[in-house]
Amino acid sequence: MKIALSNIERNPFRDMKRNPIDKEAVSDLVDSFKRNNVWPNVVVRKHPAKQGKFQLAYGHHRLAAMKNFKLKESEFIVQDIDDWGMYSAMVDENEAGRNISSAVIYENIEQGIELLEPLIRKCATVEEFELHVP
Numbered sequence: 001m002k003i004a005l006s007n008i009e010r011n012p013f014r015d016m017k018r019n020p021i022d023k024e025a026v027s028d029l030v031d032s033f034k035r036n037n038v039w040p041n042v043v044v045r046k047h048p049a050k051q052g053k054f055q056l057a058y059g060h061h062r063l064a065a066m067k068n069f070k071l072k073e074s075e076f077i078v079q080d081i082d083d084w085g086m087y088s089a090m091v092d093e094n095e096a097g098r099n100i101s102s103a104v105i106y107e108n109i110e111q112g113i114e115l116l117e118p119l120i121r122k123c124a125t126v127e128e129f130e131l132h133v134p
Contacts, residue, residue: 004073005066008044008054013087013111018103019094021064029065039066039074043089045081057081058093087115 010016033039042059056063057079066074081089090111094104116133123129 001076001078002073003044003054003076003078005063005071007052008056008063008076009047009050010060011056011058011086011090012083013090013115014056014060015107015111018107021061025061026064026068029061030068033065033069041077042074043077043079043081045079045086054078055086057086057089060093083115087111 040059040062042062043057044054045057047053047055054076091108094100094108119132120129123132
């Protein structure tokens with residue numbers, strides 16, 4: 001689906017201050033795109049609260065490269081992804097990165113705890129929790 005880049009927001013679990021965009025990685029992607037004219041799969045979901053907006057599941061560096069390349073819109077894969085799926089996509093992207101820092105590891109853990117904490121509070125036993133874990 002073709003989507004304006006201005007309508008795409010970050011993954012809600014990605015902390016851009018703790019895990020910022022790597023300018024060198026973006027530059028490498030721009031060079032690759034110039035050579036190959038390929039913008040690999042970037043997945044988004046419809047924003048749960050903002051009509052016409054989308055949230056990026058993964059591909060923050062690719063999106064930054066598209067913007068750096070001065071694209072206004074591009075093709076995106078739109079999937080129905082719940083919050084757990086968005087969190088999992090972020091963790092997978094973080095761990096696939098070239099440099100996994102302690103800040104990235106901390107982000108993965110902190111966001112996972114935030115996502116699971118409401119479920120933990122609802123469950124009276126470990127067994128009940130295990131029945132509801134995504």
